[in-house]
Amino acid sequence: MTRLCTFALADRLLAIDADQIREIVTLRDLTAVPGSPRHVRGLVNLRGQIVACIDLGVLLAFDCPPTSKQLAVVVADGDELVSMAVDRVVDVIELDPGDIEPVPPTVPRVVADSSIGIYQGSPQLLLILDLGHLLEVSSPRLEVS
Amino acid sequence: MSDLDVEILVEFLAESRENLDQMERELVVLERDPRAQTALHAIFRAIHTIKGTAGFLGLDHLQHLTHVGESLLSRLRDGELPFTPTLASLLLRLVDAVRGMLGHIERHQAEGADTCADLAAELARATDDGSDAPTPAAAAPVVPADAAVEPAPAVERAPVVAAVELAPPPAAAAPPPAGGARTPTDPTIRVDVGVLDQLVNLAGELVLARNRLAQYVSTWTDPGHLASWQRLHQISSQLQEQVMKTRMQPIGAGWAKLPRTVRDLASQCGKQVRIEMEGGETELDRTLIEAIRDPLTHALRNAIDHGIESPSDRLAACKEAEGVIRLRAYHDSGQVHIEIADDGAGIRPDRVRAKAIERGVISADAAARMSDADLVRLVFQPGFSTAAVVTSVSGRGVGMDVVRSNIEKIGGQVDLASVPGDGTTLRITIPLTLAILPALIVESGGQRYAVPQAMLRELVRIDASHPIEHVHDAPVFRLRGRLLPLIDLAAAVGDAPSQHPRLVMVIATDGVEFGLVVDHYHDSEEIVVKPLGRHLRDLTQYGGATILGDGGVVLIVDARTLARRVNLLGEVAIAATTAARDHGAAGDAASQRSLVLVRQGEHGRFAVPLEDIDRIAEVPTEALARTGGDLVVQLHGDLLPVLRLADALGTDGAEPASLVSLIVCGRTGQRVGVAVDQVLDIVDLIPERRWSNHRLGVTGTVIVDGGVVELLDLPGLIASHAPHLSRSTP
Numbered sequence: 099m100t101r102l103c104t105f106a107l108a109d110r111l112l113a114i115d116a117d118q119i120r121e122i123v124t125l126r127d128l129t130a131v132p133g134s135p136r137h138v139r140g141l142v143n144l145r146g147q148i149v150a151c152i153d154l155g156v157l158l159a160f161d162c163p164p165t166s167k168q169l170a171v172v173v174a175d176g177d178e179l180v181s182m183a184v185d186r187v188v189d190v191i192e193l194d195p196g197d198i199e200p201v202p203p204t205v206p207r208v209v210a211d212s213s214i215g216i217y218q219g220s221p222q223l224l225l226i227l228d229l230g231h232l233l234e235v236s237s238p239r240l241e242v243s
Numbered sequence: 244m245s246d247l248d249v250e251i252l253v254e255f256l257a258e259s260r261e262n263l264d265q266m267e268r269e270l271v272v273l274e275r276d277p278r279a280q281t282a283l284h285a286i287f288r289a290i291h292t293i294k295g296t297a298g299f300l301g302l303d304h305l306q307h308l309t310h311v312g313e314s315l316l317s318r319l320r321d322g323e324l325p326f327t328p329t330l331a332s333l334l335l336r337l338v339d340a341v342r343g344m345l346g347h348i349e350r351h352q353a354e355g356a357d358t359c360a361d362l363a364a365e366l367a368r369a370t371d372d373g374s375d376a377p378t379p380a381a382a383a384p385v386v387p388a389d390a391a392v393e394p395a396p397a398v399e400r401a402p403v404v405a406a407v408e409l410a411p412p413p414a415a416a417a418p419p420p421a422g423g424a425r426t427p428t429d430p431t432i433r434v435d436v437g438v439l440d441q442l443v444n445l446a447g448e449l450v451l452a453r454n455r456l457a458q459y460v461s462t463w464t465d466p467g468h469l470a471s472w473q474r475l476h477q478i479s480s481q482l483q484e485q486v487m488k489t490r491m492q493p494i495g496a497g498w499a500k501l502p503r504t505v506r507d508l509a510s511q512c513g514k515q516v517r518i519e520m521e522g523g524e525t526e527l528d529r530t531l532i533e534a535i536r537d538p539l540t541h542a543l544r545n546a547i548d549h550g551i552e553s554p555s556d557r558l559a560a561c562k563e564a565e566g567v568i569r570l571r572a573y574h575d576s577g578q579v580h581i582e583i584a585d586d587g588a589g590i591r592p593d594r595v596r597a598k599a600i601e602r603g604v605i606s607a608d609a610a611a612r613m614s615d616a617d618l619v620r621l622v623f624q625p626g627f628s629t630a631a632v633v634t635s636v637s638g639r640g641v642g643m644d645v646v647r648s649n650i651e652k653i654g655g656q657v658d659l660a661s662v663p664g665d666g667t668t669l670r671i672t673i674p675l676t677l678a679i680l681p682a683l684i685v686e687s688g689g690q691r692y693a694v695p696q697a698m699l700r701e702l703v704r705i706d707a708s709h710p711i712e713h714v715h716d717a718p719v720f721r722l723r724g725r726l727l728p729l730i731d732l733a734a735a736v737g738d739a740p741s742q743h744p745r746l747v748m749v750i751a752t753d754g755v756e757f758g759l760v761v762d763h764y765h766d767s768e769e770i771v772v773k774p775l776g777r778h779l780r781d782l783t784q785y786g787g788a789t790i791l792g793d794g795g796v797v798l799i800v801d802a803r804t805l806a807r808r809v810n811l812l813g814e815v816a817i818a819a820t821t822a823a824r825d826h827g828a829a830g831d832a833a834s835q836r837s838l839v840l841v842r843q844g845e846h847g848r849f850a851v852p853l854e855d856i857d858r859i860a861e862v863p864t865e866a867l868a869r870t871g872g873d874l875v876v877q878l879h880g881d882l883l884p885v886l887r888l889a890d891a892l893g894t895d896g897a898e899p900a901s902l903v904s905l906i907v908c909g910r911t912g913q914r915v916g917v918a919v920d921q922v923l924d925i926v927d928l929i930p931e932r933r934w935s936n937h938r939l940g941v942t943g944t945v946i947v948d949g950g951v952v953e954l955l956d957l958p959g960l961i962a963s964h965a966p967h968l969s970r971s972t973p
Contacts, residue, residue: 127795129690129788129797130690131775131782131785132688132690132733133782138778140796141775142796148790149776150775150777150778152778175777178776180778237777237780238777238778
């Protein structure tokens with residue numbers, strides 16, 4: 099069984115692996131970073147540690163304005179922490195990996211590449227995100243082609 | 244190998260390196276004064292200790308080599324052999340060889356093949372015995388620390404378990420046969436640097452947390468609470484102070500190798516030089532000791548190669564044949580000062596002037612107006628070298644500018660004073676520590692930023708009598724007769740330009756002075772520098788971020804990056820700066836490239852790798868002239884062939900502006916200026932995607948600020964569009 103944390107963002111129901119979530123925080127005093135990529139909302143002070151806040155809606159090119167919500171899930175990115183803004187945390191559920199279906203080919207590439215699959219069992223379709231991939235595409239890559 | 248064994252090995256490596264450093268130091272002393280018995284004894288003890296422990300750890304090759312060396316030293320000590328410079332060189336080679344072996348042991352946890360048989364044979368020949376000389380280990384009565392040394396021979400003769408495996412733990416419980424004053428009650432211990440760094444961070448955090456609490460204290464009335472607060476305040480301050488001290492080391496720790504370096508360099512240059520050191524006990528942060536090592540060696544190299552004259556010249560100038568370099572360190576007003584003074588020929592301002600004009604560092608007019616002291620400081624300009632000949636030691640054009648940029652990188656400053664005929668003094672000032680940085684908190688475009696104070700010269704208010712003025716749309720500020728280029732802080736970091744500029748921060752770094760325009764300033768604070776993290780690592784305009792007393796995150800502005808942009812726009816040679824920067828930050832530059840963004844035509848943006856560019860200049864369009872089909876321009880007295888990017892790419896026929904920017908490329912053998920409409924910016928980024936393009940001279944594309952920019956290959960462009968200009972020999 100896989101434990102997933104489901105959350106709402108821009109009228110969509112999304113999920114990431116619950117075991118990778120360190121905490122859920124209310125963002126206060128987000129410091130904008132001029133010159134940064136659009137999907138980086140800014141920096142927050144998390145008990146003395148400076149943590150970047152990612153706007154998943156912008157990163158995944160959802161057709162929605164940048165989120166203004168103050169809630170974020172904090173995940174570990176290697177030895178650093180990264181926070182991702184969400185509208186609302188919904189639930190923690192357990193799923194049989196066999197019930198996760200592949201993403202239909204008509205879903206935009208940027209979303210499909212960042213997803214593990216879709217679960218139909220919940221009232222609203224649940225898109226399960228690939229956290230590792232999200233972290234990789236959201237930070238500048240080091241290798242030169 | 245068990246953890247304990249590894250620990251013993253690590254301890255042995257660290258201790259042996261200290262011993263080798265000492266040997267090196269004392270050998271140079273001994274070479275100067277062959278009768279210096281204390282030096283000889285110290286050398287003997289050092290090699291003896293290494294030998295003893297090597298035997299104890301079953302490191303056979305190392306034990307053998309040090310044993311042969313020890314035999315030679317024993318004969319020297321007993322006065323059976325005279326100490327000669329040849330022997331000094333031989334023993335220094337022994338030090339190097341042992342150091343090499345230690346390196347191998349550190350990497351592989353074991354000895355490799357014996358590569359020092361030749362050296363051992365040479366040492367044995369020098370010992371000139373043939374007879375069975377008494378093993379020095381058994382006959383060490385002269386050594387004062389004899390008692391501590393005593394156990395060594397016993398351990399040495401104990402059967403070695405396996406050649407490469409370490410001795411079993413029980414034996415390890417015995418104190419290592421150290422030769423120094425190490426006793427069971429030794430008040431020092433070795434601590435992992437990582438642990439210390441963590442402690443420093445945590446202590447910094449504690450102070451920040453306390454400062455946050457301080458905002459509420461004013462509303463407290465309970466005397467008990469207030470007393471506790473007072474106590475917390477004191478203890479956290481003391482804790483931070485003490486923890487900072489743990490990272491402090493005497494600066495002399497990095498000086499141990501200098502006498503050797505000076506000796507080797509001097510003999511390479513055919514000069515006689517000795518170094519006198521003072522203030523080696525001056526303490527500063529250990530990371531800074533590391534950071535100043537290279538600049539210091541560079542400065543010494545310069546002093547020996549360019550400063551000190553040859554023995555015959557010195558005698559002719561009524562000086563001693565042997566030159567002296569005085570190295571002095573001291574604390575003053577919360578900073579560490581280092582002086583490197585030589586008694587050489589000094590720097591002649593007239594020669595610097597001629598060279599600077601020849602190299603195009605400054606114009607003849609500007610040079611004529613400069614004082615002698617300012618002229619001498621020109622040696623800090625990139626690409627400047629007064630050496631008539633390039634030697635293996637220095638004179639390759641990267642010299643003092645590297646020293647300066649390395650020192651400025653750690654928030655320090657350099658200055659130079661010279662008296663022709665009497666010598667040159669280089670003064671370096673650096674902060675005590677890097678972990679905490681004094682910074683000014685300013686506001687620009689509604690956001691707060693921290694600007695490190697080290698490069699800040701002064702603050703000037705903008706008002707009706709001191710307004711912002713414009714030269715060709717470029718904002719400038721008149722400051723006591725000087726024209727200061729201005730940069731808007733908010734705009735420079737990527738925000739919208741500030742609407743209410745009220746304050747000019749005068750910043751001097753990398754040899755340029757410029758004004759950073761901000762709205763107002765809040766406070767000056769001691770800040771703890773924190774990294775920005777993976778997501779923002781491309782943003783070179785920031786040196787990191789910090790958390791202020793109110794808990795807010797504030798970005799730290801990297802004035803050096805901004806200065807680089809000023810430099811570019813201000814028609815200063817940049818090629819050497821790039822070389823120096825690459826030289827300084829070899830590590831992270833591997834994948835990132837600095838690209839110069841240029842505009843050509845209405846919407847065309849192109850990027851040129853900075854390393855392809857010698858310099859950038861702006862000339863009036865009418866200065867371009869045609870001679871025999873070629874476009875040329877007169878630049879600093881030279882005739883420079885010009886290739887118009889618009890012609891080469893066949894882009895547009897737009898009306899040319901009154902000024903064109905020339906990107907000068909020297910990669911094709913002959914310098915060629917490529918004319919573009921405007922130079923926009925320098926960006927550091929990783930070229931993401933490349934594909935072949937049908938247009939010659941375009942190697943791919945990069946994404947800058949969300950837009951597609953074509954990446955130009957200047958040498959290729961010149962070769963394909965003006966082949967006659969690239970044919971000359973490189």
